[in-house]
Amino acid sequence: MEMQEIQVEPEDKKAEEDEGARGPKPEDKKAEDEEATGPKPEDKTEEEAEPDHYTKLSNPTENIYSETYYFQPDKTTPSKQPGGNVRLYRAGCLFLSLLCFVLLLTIIILSMKLQTGSTSCSEQTLDAGGRNPPTCSLDQCRVDFPDVLPRHLGCQQCSNGWLTLGRSCFFLSTFRLTWDQSQKNCSSRGGHLAVISSRTVQTFLTKKGDLKYWIGLKNAGTSWSWIDDEALQQSYWSEAPLDGDCGILSSSDPAEKNWIRASCQASSYFICQLQF
Incomplete structure (x- = not known):
């Protein structure tokens, strides 16, 4: 092993x-x-x-x-807007201030001129002795100052109830009087019975009236003459003038032939005339 x-x-x-x-x-x-x-x-x-x-x-x-x-807000626009509004507001205030100043200055100048004009008128109404000059009737002033009176009364307007034509005022009565009474009534108003010196006046009074009115036309014996002793030049006798020694304008007839004769003792409406 x-x-x-x-x-x-x-x-x-x-x-x-x-x-x-x-x-x-x-x-x-x-x-x-x-x-x-x-x-x-x-x-x-x-x-x-x-x-x-x-x-x-x-x-x-x-x-x-x-x-x-990109997301940052625009800060410039809000800052400019208030500034623009302020400038616009200041400009508006300045303009209104200047306008008020000009208006105030204008009022002051007009007031001074008005006071000066009133003073000069007051001084002219006084004579050399500081007394008011003697007054006279309208007819006497028209005779004594034929050129001065129209110049001073050129801007005068007719009173209420009077009609204006050129440089004359006419009053159409609504009541009746004799011719002599009508003349006295017109004299108390500062005028006289109407004298129709032109075709314009004749047409105007015919259109404005609708009655029979005494006018300042009267028979002086041998001829017709006006109240201001002006001889009758242009006449508008109707075809049937009737009889009488005072003249009447019949506004219901055509303006070419609407004068009629009437007795001065008859009562009729009348037309007064005031020249300025």
């Missing part, structure tokens, strides 16, 4: 071989898994642990400013 050599291996080596046959230990396997999968989430760095919205700060600064520029 042959002798077989039996080699006895050390126990330590044997133990290692046994462990190699059983595979790696759990601790070693766990370490290998951690190395393969990488670090755990809790092993992240401090910078990586920050929230995601902080990662935008890593973009270049010029990109941030470019984005904020």
